Amino acid sequence: MIGTPLLEKIKGYKRPEVSKTTVVYSENKLRILKVEPENKVYKTPVLMIPAMINRYYVLDLSANNSLAKALSEQGFTVYKVDWGEATDEDRWDSFEDVFTGKLKRIVTKVTRDAGTKPSVLGYCMGGTMSLIYSSCFTDDIKNLIVLTAPIDFSKAGVMSLWTKKEYLDPYKWVSAIGNLPSDFVQNGFVSLKPAKFMRKWETVWKRQDDSRFMDNFLTLESWVNDNVPFPGGIWQDYITWLYQENRLFNDTLIIGKYKASLKNLKVSLLTIVAKDDHIVPIEAAEPLHELAGSPDKTIKYFDGGHVGIISSPKLFPQLSSCIKDWLAERD
C-alpha cells in the first residue's frame, strides 16, 4: 500500500471479515450470528448486543481488535446480534417491542442453541437495552457486562442538552420523516468534537505511509461511517423516556407489564466506564454501580474514549483480558 495516493487507499479499502460466523436465527432484518470456538472451554456462551444506530461488527472490528475473536479464542461460544438496516415499514416498531419481542426471542433462541443461559455483553445503547431487559426478565441471563452505557441521561453531556423537551419533539420528527436517517445520527456525533474531526484528517495525511496506522484507521473509519437508520418508533420513545424523562435512572420506566427497575437486577454485573468518553461521560455511566440490585457487582474504569476503548490497539488488550477473566470466574 506504501506509495499509493491517500484517496485510492480510502476508496479501495474493504474491511475483511474477522470471525467465521453462522446464522442461527433470523427474523425480518435481524440476525443472530454464532462464532464457534476451536476448543470450547466454558459452558456459558456470550451474547453481544450492540447499539441500534451502528453496525454490529463494532465488537468484531479487526483481527487485533475483536472482542468476539478474543473471547472465542479463549474458549467461549459467542453470539452477535445484527439488528439489520431498518426500512420504511420498521418505523412502526416500538421501544416496548424491542424488549418483550425482539430481545426476548433473541435470548430464548441463544439459550436453546447453547443449552444454557448466556452472559450478555451490551455496548453503548445496547448496554442500556440489556439492562432494561434484565430488569424486566430477571432470570433469563446469567451474567451482564455493560460497556460504556448511559444510565443517568441528564448527565449525558451535550446530547442531553440537544434532546431537551424545549428543543426537540421526537414524535413530531418521526411523524414527518419516519425513521431517523443515518446521516443525522452521524452528523450529531461528529458535531460533538468538531476539532477532533479536522485534526483526524491532518494526522492521516501525515501518516499515510504507515501501513499499520492506516489499516487501523480505515477499519475504524469504515465502521464509523457505516451507520444505519434508527427505527422511528423506537427512537421517539428512547429519546422521550430516557433522555427527556430519565425514567431508567428515576426508577419509573415501565415496559409493557414489567417495571424496569435497576433494583430488580439479580445477575452478576460488570460495569465498564471509559474515562475520556464524550458520548457517555463518566457521570452518566457510573451510577449503575450504585443503583443495581445485583449482589455481585464490579465497576472498572478504563483509559480511552467511547470508541477508543474497543478500537485502540493500546487499550483493547486491557479491556479484553478484564472481560475474559471476569467471565471465566463466573462460568
Add this chain to the structure above:
Amino acid sequence: MEKVKEKVEKREDLVDKFVTKFFDNLWVNSAYLGMVSKNLDTAFEVRKKWNKNMETVLSLLELPNQKMQQKILHNVNTLLTEWRFEQEELKYRLEKIESDIEELKAKASEQSNHIAEEKTNKHKKN
C-alpha cells in the same frame, strides 16, 4: 536543580482549543438551539404537508396509500415472526416432552423387568 519542562503549546493546539471552545459555546447557547429547533420544526411541518399532498395525489390516481402499506407490512412482519417463533418453541417443547416420556418409559420398563426378575428368582428358590 532540575529544570521543570514546560509544555510548549503549538499553534495547532491553540487552533484546536479555539475551535472546541467556539463550538462548545455554540452548542450550549440556548438562543442558537432555539433557532435550530424552530427551523427544524418548520421544515418538518413542510415535510408533513408534502406527505399529505402526496397521499392525496396517490389516492386521486387510485394508487395505494403508502403509510397504510407500511403499517400492513409491519404488522405482517411482526405476526409472521411471532408465529414462526411460537411454532419453533412449541416444536422444541413437544420434542422435550417426548424425550422425557421416552426416558420415563425406559425407567418404568427397567423397573418392571427388575420386579419380574425378582419374582422368578423367588419362584426358583421356592
